[in-house]
Amino acid sequence: MDWRELLNSIITNSTERDRIAAEIGVHPVTLTRWASGESSPRPHNLRQLLRALPKGPRSQLLTLLEKVSPDVVDFEIDTTSHEIPYKFIIEVLEARASIPDLLRFWSITRLVLQQALRQLDPERVGMAITVVRCMPARYGKIRSLRETVGLGTAPWGGDLEEKALLLGAESLAGHVTVSCRLEHIGDLRTNKTFLPAYQVEHEVSAVACPIMYACRVAGCLLISSTQPDYFAPEARLALVRGYANLLALAFNPEDFYDPDVFALHIMPPSHIQQAHFTGFRQRVLKLMQDSVRQERRLASNEAEQLVWQDIEEVLLNVPHQEYK
Template sequence: MDWREFLGSIISNASERDRIATEIGVHSVTLSRWVSGESSPRPHNMRQLLRSIPKQQRNQLQSLLEKYSSDVSDFEIDTSEQEIPYKFIMEVLDARASIPDLLRFWSITRLVLQQALRQLDPEGVGLAITVVRCMPPRDGKIRSLRESVGLGTPPWGGDLEEKALLLGAESLAGHVTVSCRLEHIGDLRANKTFLPAYQVEHEVSAVACPIMHACRVAGCLLLSSTQIDYFAPEARLSLVRGYTNLVALAFNPDEFYDPEKIALHIMPPQKRQQTFFDGFRQRVLKLMQDSSRSEKRLASPEAEQLEWQQIESSLLDFPPENRTG
């Protein structure tokens, strides 16, 4: 018996086939194609397949897979990877307690995103994670969201902060921030209702989870993957929720807003926004230099926020006919 035959005997039970497919994050028909030989799993799919198989069958399937691919012999099937390590949680709490206010947001979000990227994309198949935060209210309402700290693995660049944009009601992040509910899209090619943050040629699935505190919202954690249904497994969604709760520790209490204050506008697309961000860093430095001659000197985060607010004003005044395409 080879591995395809053995897998076929396991998934002959329809409910078990559906369970395994959901755990892996593929369609059940994909499992049938692996069994028939029409297609073959990639290395990260093999690892997920082994994790999803009951323990009493896992060793035999791994032995059969090793005959098919030498990579399998290096797999360490550790189901504890489905949980955020306790040691890391304590590291975040220590940072929350000890880091000065001015550095807390950047330090904690970078710390959490680095760990989340390692755990959610151990095979490097392609993942982007971004913290999206509410812009300060205008006339008592939140009109847009700001992408801030972001990290990714290829095809995304490592640091996504330089590509940050303002998002609105047209975006997946906007929809989730308004509804205060996690939302994931298994195939962006089939569902184009809401757009994620960084659209690249190989982007296929996305998930966003609201950043909450005491029934108030500060934005969301936004993730995009190159794989179809990558966020379908409940264990992976649980990790997304957990990392989102850790990111919430980076925010001040006054950065969380009552949901009724969220009234997002539709923001122009990336190519139309880009001209407003040209020279962003130079304008921030000028604000800081100018403030040095006044009584209140601006720190870098404060100057950046003022510049973001100026860009938001320009984009909100953008003619409606130029908000698409």
């Protein structure tokens, strides 16, 4: 028996075939094609297949795969990654209890994103993960969201904060924040979901989950992958929800808003936005220096927020005909 014959015998049971396909994030027909030899799984698909199998069949399949692909020996099959580690949850709670107010948001968000990136992209196939938070309300309404802390594996850079944008009604993050409901898109190249989405370079699939507290929302956790249907498995979506819930600990209660205060605008595309970020740090520094002279000293995060609000006001007034 070769590995394809073993796979065929496993998926003869239609219930088991559908379960494995859902766990991997592929169509059940794809498993049938792998078993028949019509197509071959990519290395990361093989890892996912091995993780999805019970211990006995997994060992058998691994032995058969080693005969045709020596690289399989180096596969790290982590079958315990469907839950956030308990020790890490305690670490976040301890950080929440001990970190000063001014450092809490940045410290906890980076802590959570680092762990989420390790767990959600263990094979480093390519992922970007970003915390998107609401811009302060003006005239009683929230008009845009802002990408803040972000981390990524190749082909994205390690720290994504310098590439942050303002997002609005045209984005998946905007839709999820307003609806207070997790959504994912399996393939942004075709996007048959009718969900709004702004596709960035290298991005193929995406998921966004609202960050909530007491039925109010502060923004969302936005994750992109280079792989199609990467967030299809329910176990992976459960992890995304879990990390979004942990991120709520980074925010203050007043950072959460009732859904009825949102009136998101359509924000300009990135190439227009980037032109307005030139000299951002210099503008922040100048605000801080001016505040010292005026004896109303601003912290760096307060000065940054004021500069972001100025940029938001300018971008909201860019004529739509210039978006092309």
